[in-house]
Amino acid sequence: MTTYKSTCPLNCWDNCGFVVEVEDGKIVKIDGDKEHPITKGKICGRGRMLEARTNSDDRVLYPLKKIDGEFQRITWEQALTEISDKLADVKQTFGSTAVLHSHDYANGGLLTKIANRFFNSFGGATELIGSICWGSGIEAQNWDFGNAASHAPEDIYNSKNVIIWGRNVTRTNMHLFGYLQEVRKKGVKIIVIDPIYNGTAKIADSYISITPGMDGFLAIGIMKELIRLDLQDKTFLEKYTVGYEDLVEIIDSISIQKVEKLTNVPRETITKLAHVYSEGPTATYMGLGMQRYANGGNTIRLIDALVAVSGNVGIPGGGANFGNTQVGQSFDSEALTLPEKKKESRAFVMTEQAEKILTATEPPIKMIMVSCGNPLTQVPNTALVQEAFHSVDSIVVLEQFMTDTARLADYVLPSATVFEEEDIYYSSMFHHYVNYGPKLVEARGEAKSDVWIWTELAKRLGFGEDFNYAREEYIKMGLGSLQDEGITFETIKENSHMPLPVNLVPWHDFQFTTPSGKFEFTSAIGEMKGYDGRLQLSYPRESVYTDKELARKYPYSLLTIHPLRSNHSQHYHLIESLQTVKVEVSKDIAENLGLLPNDIVRVFNERGEIKGKVQILKESSPNIVCIDEGQWHIFGGSVNSLTPHEVSDNGLGSSLYDCLVGIEKV
Ligand SMILES: Nc1nc2c(c(=O)[nH]1)N[C@H]1C(S)=C(S)[C@@H](COP(=O)(O)OP(=O)(O)OC[C@H]3O[C@@H](n4cnc5c(=O)[nH]c(N)nc54)[C@H](O)[C@@H]3O)O[C@H]1N2
Ligand SMILES: Nc1nc2c(c(=O)[nH]1)N[C@H]1C(S)=C(S)[C@@H](COP(=O)(O)OP(=O)(O)OC[C@H]3O[C@@H](n4cnc5c(=O)[nH]c(N)nc54)[C@H](O)[C@@H]3O)O[C@H]1N2
Ligand code: SF4
């Protein structure tokens, strides 16, 4: 038995360092790498289960083709020839954008970018832009600061207060939880703002329950109190911001009583929060859940504004921490993706892909290639996604398992797992270390890395010369100018992980990358894109305040948060106890409808329905139903059969959690 260092490829805040045991060419055990500076030897079950994901009997191990409704094993030669012929035909007859590349972030490896190299060299397919995950928040921070950049994890040691605002840290970001436990012992005050009393609330000094989608109003209320008490940071506001008058106008246009009513947060708590923000440094860690609303971009912008007004921007221990996109921006994406090869282009916003597939003309979508994604479970409005995928002539899915999406395919191509290919891995959400993942075992069966698959298709389509590189050469291309700073393929390999040269305290020089060079309460980028660049009083789309009729029919807010033991849809099929739908309801719903634990209920709205077993939430905002995302069709179905696919306010995010439902016992 030999042990090697490796890393977790899963889409997660933490991007852990691994120690992997290999015996007789087989992965036998995965543990944490104690020498990893951020993840320090601790990993979660999802990471450990990458062993099962590699060794499972259910893995797709051979190229498959659907013939008369049944999948049959075919050779790679047949698969690659038929698929490349189809791609060439579609391009010739309809143009290259008649092919859609549907994907998400299921693998954190640098070389997933080779898919973009393929489609650019193809002449330009229809691509997905924005993100179901974090699109509205990233766009919001681009408008306010010029970029979405978080403080380094260790900067929390400089904080006096920490606000965990809509991030489910114990479940989704376990190493931030480690830091919280540590600083709490030193007297740092921790406050959790969330509709649900989550695991982090248990260690917090206070838990503030809030009505879903109303966080922007809470930020306004806190700013109102800061100004009333004359606690705003006047120097920062004067020297480094634009549009403060517009913000004050919005703040003045709503009473504190209205803020209390909308948020369900009492006045005294709002005043206390104003003091917490002014007696900093106060770090704000935002989650991604609360921007998956029709008003999500504006919500993040209002929280950014609060962090700015209270003087917590650009100082150690402060920050408006959302995603840390400066990590991903460290790499030379263009060298890997060759955007100059693209001759035609068309983009669909990710959350709207189904609707766009169904309505696209000039050209219509004729073929879909799916990699690193499972849209049938993960993309909102499942019925529409199903209809869209059924409407397309050919679907090719690169996969490790027979997911709901793979089952719809005409061809399924077996994809290698993290331990079967070499790459470097990073996450643009939390810390700034890049990790090395060596090839530790041969790919099982006839599985191949995605890079190999794109390369073989490229050769058959006649643009193989751009694919004439070894993996190592691609990694070097992607490292670009990092190599001048000593971050080379060799040094990453030697050290297993290396810090990237990002700003550890973003905006410490108060030089913002917005058009004005200042923090923009009123956004020039927003205006250039045709939006009203000012901050707004804006509401979720599905709420009693915006659609009384809908709220009468479907009175409860559905949150579809990330599961504890699965990374999205990736672990349900490997853990038997996860294979039922769990419907968590707030206490008031249980009392009003006479629901008891384990009752079977139907949750429904105009888009669909789902059945599951009741559990009662210990503490939460009222009228909440919560169903974890990621469930497979065979185990009761994805909760996305209920969620809306409409975009968020700034055009690039989803409104997944902006969803009203009814519920009844069956
Ligand atoms: N175990 C596990 N961890 C994961 C993942 C996983 O699938 N499983 N996925 C990874 C990925 S891709 C992502 S994007 C991250 C997401 O990480 P998080 O942002 O932590 O996770 P979410 O599940 O999106 O939602 C987080 C919290 O938002 C709260 N919330 C929902 N609506 C509102 C609201 O209106 N206001 C407020 N204040 N809170 C609200 C929910 O109650 C929940 O506690 O997690 C990563 N980590
Ligand atoms: N209702 C609801 N829906 C959600 C969310 C929510 O909170 N609620 N969260 C959203 C968020 S934040 C995200 S990030 C998305 C995630 O959505 P996805 O990324 O689509 O979800 P996953 O289940 O992580 O992964 C999809 C598939 O990629 C495959 N895969 C893994 N590695 C590789 C690889 O190297 N190559 C190839 N070809 N395939 C690979 C896996 O086997 C898996 O089946 O879901 C979104 N959907
Ligand atoms: S899923 Fe996240 S927390 Fe778990 S091992 Fe992977 S990176 Fe670490």
Ligand SMILES: [Mo]
């Ligand atoms: Mo995500």
